[in-house]
Amino acid sequence: MKRNGTALSLLAAGMLAANPAWAQTPAATPSATSEKPRAEVRAEKVTPLKMHVVLTEFDGDKKVKSLPYAFVVDSDRNGYQFTKMRVGSKVPIYAGPGKDTQYIDVGTNIDCRVTRGDASTFRVELVVERSWVDSYVTSQAPKDTTDDKSSAPGRQPIIQQFKAEMEASLVDGQSAEVTQATDPVSGKMLKIEVSLSVLK
Helix, strand or coil: CHHHHHHHHHHHHHHHHHCHHHHHCCCCCCCCCCCCCCCCCCCCCCCEEEEEEEEEEEECCEEEEEEEEEEEEECCCCCCCCEEEEEEEEEEECCCCCCCCEEEEEEEEEEEEEEECCCCEEEEEEEEEEEEEEEEEEECCCCECCCCECCCCEEEEEEEEEEEEEEEEEECCCEEEEEEEECCCCCCEEEEEEEEEECC
16 A cells, blocks of 8 residues: 555656646636626716796686796606606685684696607606686585584685696707696686706
């Protein structure tokens, strides 16, 4: 057994002598090129835009009211979140005898989101909700059985509402009429126009 071990040692020494490169080759280490590239975070290409939204009310052919709104939107912004605008007032509503007065929001709510279409167009998503006091009615509350007095709520508002969700493809400097709706009670018409311009 000892002679066999000696013979194997001499054989290995002879192979290393015949091939010196074997003895000099270091252990393989992972190279920088062999490592998998890290996932690169794609930089968002954000374009600042000035948006104009105009709500125009017509009574027949006569323009009754025009409500312009302007705000800035960044296209393709932060997971494509909506830019929001809220404008309005709180209107008191009679809730009944012995109850606190309630308030309801009336005004204009606008949600807007813009993403790029092709090289020159932008896809505009718009949600417009408008409510307003159209008129008032006078109502009488039932008699209060506790003190046998009447609680008169006075005038109560009649609130009308409008809501639309729309999309449009626009280029820089373009405007478009995106909605036209007629109120079934009053017959008045509401038109919405939107325009877009790139901020330099």
